[in-house]
Amino acid sequence: MISYDIVVIGGGPAGLAAAIEARNYGVKKILVLERDKELGGILQQCIHNGFGLHIFKEELTGPEYAERFITELKSLKIDYKINTMVLTITKDKTIHAVNPKDGYMVIQAKAIVLAMGCRERTAGAISIPGTRPSGVFTAGTAQRYINVEGYMVGRRVVILGSGDIGLIMARRMTLEGAKVLCVVELMPFSGGLTRNIVQCLNDFDIPLYLSHTVTNIKGKDRVEGVTIARVDENRLPIPGTEIDYDCDTLLLSIGLIPENELTVKAGAQIDMRTNGPVVNESMETTISGVFACGNVVHVHDLVDFVTEESRRAGRSAAKYVQKKLVEDGNEFKIEALNGISYIIPQTVRIDNVDKSLDLYLRVRNVYDRVKLVIKADQETIKEINKRHMAPGEMEHIVLSKDLLQEKSFERLTIEVKEGI
Amino acid sequence: MNKQELICINCPIGCHLEVTKTDQGLKVSGNQCKRGEIYAVNEITAPSRVLTSTVRVNSSFLRRLPVRTNKPIPKSMIFQAMEIIDKIVVNTPITIGDVITDNLMRTGVDLIASRSLSE
Numbered sequence: 001m002i003s004y005d006i007v008v009i010g011g012g013p014a015g016l017a018a019a020i021e022a023r024n025y026g027v028k029k030i031l032v033l034e035r036d037k038e039l040g041g042i043l044q045q046c047i048h049n050g051f052g053l054h055i056f057k058e059e060l061t062g063p064e065y066a067e068r069f070i071t072e073l074k075s076l077k078i079d080y081k082i083n084t085m086v087l088t089i090t091k092d093k094t095i096h097a098v099n100p101k102d103g104y105m106v107i108q109a110k111a112i113v114l115a116m117g118c119r120e121r122t123a124g125a126i127s128i129p130g131t132r133p134s135g136v137f138t139a140g141t142a143q144r145y146i147n148v149e150g151y152m153v154g155r156r157v158v159i160l161g162s163g164d165i166g167l168i169m170a171r172r173m174t175l176e177g178a179k180v181l182c183v184v185e186l187m188p189f190s191g192g193l194t195r196n197i198v199q200c201l202n203d204f205d206i207p208l209y210l211s212h213t214v215t216n217i218k219g220k221d222r223v224e225g226v227t228i229a230r231v232d233e234n235r236l237p238i239p240g241t242e243i244d245y246d247c248d249t250l251l252l253s254i255g256l257i258p259e260n261e262l263t264v265k266a267g268a269q270i271d272m273r274t275n276g277p278v279v280n281e282s283m284e285t286t287i288s289g290v291f292a293c294g295n296v297v298h299v300h301d302l303v304d305f306v307t308e309e310s311r312r313a314g315r316s317a318a319k320y321v322q323k324k325l326v327e328d329g330n331e332f333k334i335e336a337l338n339g340i341s342y343i344i345p346q347t348v349r350i351d352n353v354d355k356s357l358d359l360y361l362r363v364r365n366v367y368d369r370v371k372l373v374i375k376a377d378q379e380t381i382k383e384i385n386k387r388h389m390a391p392g393e394m395e396h397i398v399l400s401k402d403l404l405q406e407k408s409f410e411r412l413t414i415e416v417k418e419g420i
Numbered sequence: 421m422n423k424q425e426l427i428c429i430n431c432p433i434g435c436h437l438e439v440t441k442t443d444q445g446l447k448v449s450g451n452q453c454k455r456g457e458i459y460a461v462n463e464i465t466a467p468s469r470v471l472t473s474t475v476r477v478n479s480s481f482l483r484r485l486p487v488r489t490n491k492p493i494p495k496s497m498i499f500q501a502m503e504i505i506d507k508i509v510v511n512t513p514i515t516i517g518d519v520i521t522d523n524l525m526r527t528g529v530d531l532i533a534s535r536s537l538s539e
């Protein structure tokens with residue numbers, strides 16, 4: 001059997017950052033396994049700029065951001081295998097994987113880092129009446145066809161869902177000569193970043209219909225048209241508000257789901273709100289020595305946050321291998337209350353926190369001028385004023401260790417307080 | 421057209437800006453910081469964007485090479501630039517940052533490779 005100190009599953013920005021950080025913390029035997037034909041993950045198809053604003057203070061494209069990390073990984077001589085699909089991982093940290101060169105492999109690791117990213121929700125995940133002709137693509141699939149394969153997917157396009165990928169693809173298809181008729185969003189607010197609405201829709205006069213949905217798809221072999229309608233507050237279509245569009249393509253940008261088959265099979269606990277594993281301050285799952293980072297834990301919109309979180313996971317995996325991670329000691333839970341949809345991490349062992357604790361959360365609604373109230377067992381320990389928060393924009397909160405150590409407590413809660 | 425509304429894209433707050441043409445020049449309101457004012461003035465006087473796209477590549481590994489302009493180009497020239505980009509074919513090896521077309525449409529801006537490709 002092959003053995004390594006740390007095996008990283010997935011060679012996207014999360015896996016790369018974790019592996020590099022673990023090496024920088026002194027771990028020698030590290031292996032990255034990637035099922036695609038190259039490293040870099042989803043970034044290789046995201047040719048637009050806007051990556052790395054926080055970490056490099058530059059607006060890089062996806063491939064440029066990926067290449068910086070791939071170059072570093074190679075210069076640190078970290079082992080990696082491409083075209084390698086991981087089939088299962090077990091609680092005792094053996095990894096079963098297969099590739100055309102080595103065949104079937106069983107690898108023993110001291111620690112594992114899960115970095116498998118996420119996949120897109122497909123048409124099956126929502127119910128649109130009508131036929132299922134060709135011409136219905138997820139936005140990410142269309143992105144891959146156009147940017148990597150050089151194959152144009154359609155000429156007259158309607159996009160359902162205003163997440164960032166849908167917005168990016170509205171601009172991309174327009175530049176390539178397609179007519180994007182509209183972007184249709186079920187919610188009363190967009191799921192994408194404001195900068196993308198401005199740069200991808202407003203720049204090209206593409207209308208965004210909020211509180212609307214696609215109610216019918218027409219066409220036998222190929223899409224011939226779609227019908228959209230306004231929805232009421234229960235998100236049900238309002239009769240009489242239908243508009244028909246002649247189009248040959250419908251793109252779906254209706255959300256991403258963390259890719260956790262391996263995680264579930266290994267027996268790690270999953271958080272129903274994030275669809276990712278429950279993690280602690282060290283980005284460790286409920287299986288000791290199995291860490292997770294990036295989109296496999298929760299869907300990120302900024303790659304910089306993926307990198308930050310993954311460095312923490314890599315550092316923690318290194319400490320685990322070096323037996324420096326404190327496995328018992330004081331622990332508290334973190335819970336999302338009013339207005340918050342989830343918080344990462346879900347549990348904290350304070351002994352493993354260096355100087356401060358990083359929390360990532362998403363709110364349920366659009367809020368202006370509110371407070372985030374942080375309580376330790378009922379007692380308010382911090383309030384943060386927020387000018388603006390939206391579900392499409394992840395919030396990053398830093399709490400100092402000193403603040404968390406003033407008193408011992410079991411439950412840390414965060415809620416939104418309105419009307420200030 | 422003495423008044424125009426804009427959304428600042430410099431940070432996630434996304435302030436709604438209002439630009440008014442006055443005799444003293446452009447007046448910006450609604451911004452919560454200086455960057456919003458600079459953005460609004462540029463956006464009204466000379467809007468520009470970094471353009472990203474792909475070009476054909478003779479490669480055994482990929483069919484398209486991602487490219488971008490190394491600086492923003494005027495927004496009004498974007499579709500013209502796309503027509504030029506559509507006709508470009510390049511050969512490997514390519515190193516990230518290689519100039520694919522220099523001085524694109526005499527803007528002084530270069531089109532550069534946004535990844536490396538060895539074969």
Ligand SMILES: Cc1cc2nc3c(=O)[nH]c(=O)nc-3n(C[C@H](O)[C@H](O)[C@H](O)COP(=O)(O)OP(=O)(O)OC[C@H]3O[C@@H](n4cnc5c(N)ncnc54)[C@H](O)[C@@H]3O)c2cc1C
Nearest residue numbers: 010012013014034035041042086116117294295301302303
């Ligand atoms: C279309 C799109 C546009 C985006 N635009 C921006 C933007 O403009 N700015 C920004 O900052 N961020 C953007 N993001 C967000 C950011 O790029 C992602 O959050 C980030 O790439 C996630 O990194 P990751 O490593 O977790 O996942 P991924 O990049 O998805 O990498 C996961 C890797 O794991 C591999 N893998 C999965 N399962 C297995 C297995 N069983 N065996 C082996 N390998 C496996 C996959 O092949 C993949 O390479 C965008 C994301 C998407 C999807």
Ligand code: SF4
Nearest residue numbers: 428431434435453456
């Ligand atoms: S004006 Fe300043 S605070 Fe407002 S969105 Fe622009 S950069 Fe952000």
